[in-house]
Amino acid sequence: GENVEQHPSTLSVQEGDSAVIKCTYSDSASNYFPWYKQELGKGPQLIIDIRSNVGEKKDQRIAVTLNKTAKHFSLHITETQPEDSAVYFCAASDTNSGYALNFGKGTSLLVTP
Amino acid sequence: EAGVAQSPRYKIIEKRQSVAFWCNPISGHATLYWYQQILGQGPKLLIQFQNNGVVDDSQLPKDRFSAERLKGVDSTLKIQPAKLEDSAVYLCASSLRMLNTEAFFGQGTRLTVV
Numbered sequence: 001g002e003n004v005e006q007h008p009s010t011l012s013v014q015e016g017d018s019a020v021i022k023c024t025y026s027d028s029a030s031n032y033f034p035w036y037k038q039e040l041g042k043g044p045q046l047i048i049d050i051r052s053n054v055g056e057k058k059d060q061r062i063a064v065t066l067n068k069t070a071k072h073f074s075l076h077i078t079e080t081q082p083e084d085s086a087v088y089f090c091a092a093s094d095t096n097s098g099y100a101l102n103f104g105k106g107t108s109l110l111v112t113p
Numbered sequence: 114e115a116g117v118a119q120s121p122r123y124k125i126i127e128k129r130q131s132v133a134f135w136c137n138p139i140s141g142h143a144t145l146y147w148y149q150q151i152l153g154q155g156p157k158l159l160i161q162f163q164n165n166g167v168v169d170d171s172q173l174p175k176d177r178f179s180a181e182r183l184k185g186v187d188s189t190l191k192i193q194p195a196k197l198e199d200s201a202v203y204l205c206a207s208s209l210r211m212l213n214t215e216a217f218f219g220q221g222t223r224l225t226v227v
Contacts, residue, residue: 032213034216051213093212098163099212105154106153
């Protein structure tokens with residue numbers, strides 16, 4: 001099945017700086033790559049997603065890039081704010097599993113004022 | 114729009130006891146997922162339904178876990194008997210269809226097995 005690797009596991013940045021989280025995947029047929037934010041005691045919430053026919057997507061301070069050849073994708077958060085502090089998960093669709101999402105292990109992001 | 118509803122929010126049981134979790138997906142969503150999230154890890158798929166049929170249950174420990182989605186709407190996940198390593202958050206998610214669409218997650222049920 002699909003294997004998704006995510007790093008770093010923890011990331012601390014100063015407010016206003018940028019944060020970058022990187023993921024790699026193994027299933028070359030995967031074609032959907034969402035990013036989820038999970039706050040304490042809550043379920044994951046989608047913040048941005050990208051499909052394989054697109055190389056980059058941006059939504060205000062958040063952007064995602066996808067390199068299908070290298071099988072990696074990245075999340076970029078600019079002008080970070082304390083409320084961006086949370087755990088972020090990347091995921092990739094598993095074509096061997098009804099296109100269900102396989103998740104990375106998560107990145108705990110801390111934005112300090 | 115109402116989100117994915119799960120109950121209970123928390124459950125503490127002794128090992129070898131049984132427990133059941135309930136999920137009500139977003140109205141109209143054909144696909145329903147149960148994920149297990151162990152502390153400090155990403156969600157791991159247990160089972161995926163399309164309407165009331167099972168699409169994938171390859172990672173469901175079938176000797177102790179069972180799930181059903183009667184009438185293609187609500188779903189229940191059961192563990193019997195529970196083991197200490199089943200302590201985790203059980204997340205239910207739903208999506209409009211199987212392929213490449215956003216999965217909406219509920220708040221989860223935190224299970225502690227003592």
